Amino acid sequence: AVKRSGKNGVRLYSGHLMDQDERRQMLERELRHAQERGQLYLEFQPICTVPTGHPVCLEALVRWQHPEFGVVGPDIFIPIAEDCGLIPSLGEWVLSHALTAAARWHAAGFTAVRVAVNISPLQMMQPQFAQTVAQELARAGLPPPALELEVTEGIDMRGRIQVEHSVLGIRALGVRLSLDDFGSGFASLSRLNELPVDVVKIDRMFVSDLTGVVARSRRRYVRTLISAMVTVAATLGLELVAEGVETSEQYDELAALGCTHAQGYLFSPPVPEAGVVPLLGHVAQNEVL
Ligand code: C2E
Ligand code: MG
Ligand code: MG
Ligand code: MG
Numbered sequence: 001a002v003k004r005s006g007k008n009g010v011r012l013y014s015g016h017l018m019d020q021d022e023r024r025q026m027l028e029r030e031l032r033h034a035q036e037r038g039q040l041y042l043e044f045q046p047i048c049t050v051p052t053g054h055p056v057c058l059e060a061l062v063r064w065q066h067p068e069f070g071v072v073g074p075d076i077f078i079p080i081a082e083d084c085g086l087i088p089s090l091g092e093w094v095l096s097h098a099l100t101a102a103a104r105w106h107a108a109g110f111t112a113v114r115v116a117v118n119i120s121p122l123q124m125m126q127p128q129f130a131q132t133v134a135q136e137l138a139r140a141g142l143p144p145p146a147l148e149l150e151v152t153e154g155i156d157m158r159g160r161i162q163v164e165h166s167v168l169g170i171r172a173l174g175v176r177l178s179l180d181d182f183g184s185g186f187a188s189l190s191r192l193n194e195l196p197v198d199v200v201k202i203d204r205m206f207v208s209d210l211t212g213v214v215a216r217s218r219r220r221y222v223r224t225l226i227s228a229m230v231t232v233a234a235t236l237g238l239e240l241v242a243e244g245v246e247t248s249e250q251y252d253e254l255a256a257l258g259c260t261h262a263q264g265y266l267f268s269p270p271v272p273e274a275g276v277v278p279l280l281g282h283v284a285q286n287e288v289l
Helices: 021-035 074-083 087-109 129-140 162-174 189-193 204-212 216-237 248-257 273-280
Strands: 012-015 040-050 053-064 070-071 113-117 147-152 176-182 199-202 239-242
Touching: 012 189, 021 053, 040 087, 040 273, 053 074, 053 087, 053 273, 074 087, 087 113, 087 129, 087 273, 113 176, 129 147, 129 162, 162 176, 189 216, 199 204, 199 216, 204 216, 204 239, 204 248, 216 239, 216 248
Parallel strands: 053 113, 113 147, 147 176, 176 199, 199 239
Antiparallel strands: 040 053, 053 070
């Protein structure tokens, strides 16, 4: 029997309670077939302008629908895919399907709305990565600036030379780069100057602490930090996205601090592809944002 649990996504029983290793091995075994069995799908969550709330981009987020486990989230299976060599293929599936979806909303007239795809550092380490991106864009018939690749700060820690090669290749294509979860790792504000990115996404931990039940000194620190990010982003001409915006209180703070973009449940949870065009409905078609 299999039982789902909210927090960890899946809890598996097979007579006895599985330990971590068994659960992990089971997920890995099943994940090897997920793609060919059509169990992967994408959801999309809008990134909106502040203060007008117009969606300018949709972030593709992969999910795994397993017949017994239910829906497994990427926080659980992406690390497994990275460990067992499945990520290049899974990542290509995501890229290809995200671009196909974006081509549909472009065909529906929403040509100013980009798609953002999360990229694992292991994908960036593939010598052919930029070429794959170019091929997928051509197949989907989309211009490179319609695509944003979200990478995390850690990317320059491993395989630095190869990652730099991919970054340069991506930039040469005209694809946009976005630094995800900023502040959660090692990148500092001063490093932003050296990174060839177009977008910086403030980790949702900061957004949550902005108005959360934390020490007043912590709230003050987070406010100062975000304010500094706003200044640096403006100076460097970067788009600054606050992640995980859930309340209008957070939104008001972020707007007052000068944040230009926001993403979170306040605007919309991630929705299936069919929900995207209705979300875009209130954006004027072909509007330049
Ligand atoms: P991320 O790229 O930072 O994506 C944002 C995560 O925050 C998503 O979780 C999203 O559902 C969640 N989120 C959005 N708004 C809110 C909010 O207001 N409050 C809270 N608490 N959470 C919010 P999700 O979909 O579970 O994805 C988790 C992570 O998995 C992503 O974090 C990303 O790092 C990774 N991921 C997702 N899809 C892919 C993919 O296709 N490839 C790779 N390599 N990684 C992926
Ligand atoms: Mg992301
Ligand atoms: Mg993030
Ligand atoms: Mg994340």
